[in-house]
Amino acid sequence: MKFIKRHISLIFPLVAILLGIEFFIVFDRTTDTYEQSLQNGYTMLVVSKEEMSIDDFKSWDDHILQVAEVEKSKILDKINIDLKEAKSKSIQNSMPNFYSVKLDSYLNVKDLNSVKENLLKSKSITRVETFNSVYESKYQLFSFIKFSFQTFIVFMTIIGFFLIVKQMEVWNFLHSQRMKIMEIFGASLFLRSKVLINMAFIDALISAIVTNGIFLAIQNMWVRQSNMEILKDNVELIFSFKDIFILSIVAVVIVMVAVFLVVINVKEE
Amino acid sequence: MSNVIIANNLTLCYESDEEIIKDATFAIKKGDFVFITGPSGSGKSTLLKSFYGNLQPKEGSLVIGGLDMVDIKKSKLQELRSHLGIVFQDYKLINEWTVEKNVVLPLWISGYSNEVQETQARRLLHHVKLSGKENKYPLELSGGEQQRVGVARALSKNPFLILADEPTGNLDDYSSNVIWDLMENACQQLDTTVVVVTHKIPSVFNIPYRHFTIDEKGSIYEVH
Numbered sequence: 469m470k471f472i473k474r475h476i477s478l479i480f481p482l483v484a485i486l487l488g489i490e491f492f493i494v495f496d497r498t499t500d501t502y503e504q505s506l507q508n509g510y511t512m513l514v515v516s517k518e519e520m521s522i523d524d525f526k527s528w529d530d531h532i533l534q535v536a537e538v539e540k541s542k543i544l545d546k547i548n549i550d551l552k553e554a555k556s557k558s559i560q561n562s563m564p565n566f567y568s569v570k571l572d573s574y575l576n577v578k579d580l581n582s583v584k585e586n587l588l589k590s591k592s593i594t595r596v597e598t599f600n601s602v603y604e605s606k607y608q609l610f611s612f613i614k615f616s617f618q619t620f621i622v623f624m625t626i627i628g629f630f631l632i633v634k635q636m637e638v639w640n641f642l643h644s645q646r647m648k649i650m651e652i653f654g655a656s657l658f659l660r661s662k663v664l665i666n667m668a669f670i671d672a673l674i675s676a677i678v679t680n681g682i683f684l685a686i687q688n689m690w691v692r693q694s695n696m697e698i699l700k701d702n703v704e705l706i707f708s709f710k711d712i713f714i715l716s717i718v719a720v721v722i723v724m725v726a727v728f729l730v731v732i733n734v735k736e737e
Numbered sequence: 738m739s740n741v742i743i744a745n746n747l748t749l750c751y752e753s754d755e756e757i758i759k760d761a762t763f764a765i766k767k768g769d770f771v772f773i774t775g776p777s778g779s780g781k782s783t784l785l786k787s788f789y790g791n792l793q794p795k796e797g798s799l800v801i802g803g804l805d806m807v808d809i810k811k812s813k814l815q816e817l818r819s820h821l822g823i824v825f826q827d828y829k830l831i832n833e834w835t836v837e838k839n840v841v842l843p844l845w846i847s848g849y850s851n852e853v854q855e856t857q858a859r860r861l862l863h864h865v866k867l868s869g870k871e872n873k874y875p876l877e878l879s880g881g882e883q884q885r886v887g888v889a890r891a892l893s894k895n896p897f898l899i900l901a902d903e904p905t906g907n908l909d910d911y912s913s914n915v916i917w918d919l920m921e922n923a924c925q926q927l928d929t930t931v932v933v934v935t936h937k938i939p940s941v942f943n944i945p946y947r948h949f950t951i952d953e954k955g956s957i958y959e960v961h
Contacts, residue, residue: 645831645832646831646833646834649829649830649831649842650831650842650846652789652791652818652823652829653818653819653823653842653843653846654814654815654816654817654818654819654820654821654843654846655815655846656815659846736791737791
């Protein structure tokens with residue numbers, strides 16, 4: 469019982485930290501994908517008196533990624549006016565050029581307005597339609613979810629670290645006497661901390677396995693059976709095999725730093 | 738005979754800067770059995786601590802086994818300590834380790850094989866009359882038995898110098914006699930230098946010894 473308690477007291481905070489880290493990684497991947505889909509679905513409309521190339525657009529703002537000219541005939545089709553061909557041609561000639569412009573990232577509203585202002589500096593461009601209100605509401609919701617989740621993760625990680633600091637105090641209490649005695653008899657720093665290193669290393673690996681197991685379970689038992697399209701479409705983002713290495717390395721680094729801090733703080737009486 | 742401990746104008750003090758040992762000059766030869774006595778608080782244990790590098794000299798010089806203890810490097814100190822046998826009044830045993838593992842701690846630190854450790858543990862536990870208690874834990878033993886484990890540990894690597902701080906302070910006569918016998922034998926048969934800090938020299942002691950005393954002012958004298 470004592471043995472299990474001794475291990476659980478390190479494994480628990482470590483798992484909390486690793487869950488925080490893995491949630492952060494997964495959330496980052498998922499939001500990147502979501503951001504990409506928002507970005508792909510978003511275009512601004514630019515009206516220009518003269519024909520413009522992508523380089524012309526880029527010279528006014530770096531965020532411009534792609535430019536596609538909207539065919540004037542299609543615009544007339546959409547308006548659904550039944551015109552004779554000659555009349556249609558003459559209208560098309562008198563119409564300005566319409567461009568559908570894609571940006572390189574999902575910008576906030578301020579930056580979006582800045583892109584608009586930059587484009588309007590061009591004498592050729594007469595109008596820029598950013599569809600601000602739809603964009604803003606999507607962006608605000610997205611930012612709010614991202615911020616809430618990241619705050620939760622940071623909070624969870626801080627609690628995990630506090631629990632590890634507590635565990636370091638317990639280690640100091642349990643192991644300092646042995647380390648002091650060993651130092652008197654000439655043991656090196658490594659020998660003195662060997663017991664602690666072994667225990668912490670095993671606990672770190674157990675914590676990494678538990679965390680990876682939780683995410684594998686989330687991926688296979690929850691996401692695949694859920695109705696959340698964004699998650700189902702990106703189920704492989706929930707857990708990737710490189711996460712096993714990331715979490716194991718992070719866990720080992722955390723416990724080794726903790727062990728090192730405990731060992732160097734044990735002073736001979 | 739070569740000197741194992743050489744102190745020249747040695748002054749020791751703790752962080753408070755109050756001098757505990759003042760201007761001490763003495764030499765202890767290989768094979769000497771030395772008692773250091775003095776009133777409580779006179780600095781007997783402090784002097785012993787300086788012999789295993791737990792306390793740095795404030796002034797003067799101190800050479801142990803040919804090593805200058807002033808500003809001694811950590812690696813040199815570890816090397817020196819692995820060749821010392823130290824006995825404490827409060828035993829300083831590792832309570833979560835078995836008796837056998839405690840006894841062979843110096844051998845384990847020096848990387849001796851398990852076979853050597855086992856053989857040496859059995860031999861020493863036989864000498865301290867604790868055969869059959871190899872797998873017990875220190876807290877399962879009496880105070881006298883724990884101190885005998887401490888002495889066995891001090892002897893396990895055949896040290897060139899044994900430092901003992903009140904080794905029989907709170908012990909029964911039987912345990913005290915076992916401990917004195919072992920130290921006498923180590924000194925006589927193995928030519929080990931033994932320095933014992935004590936309040937009182939045992940009334941029956943079978944080998945020649947030297948006696949240093951420390952007065953209240955921290956001065957050291959040899960009693961002839």
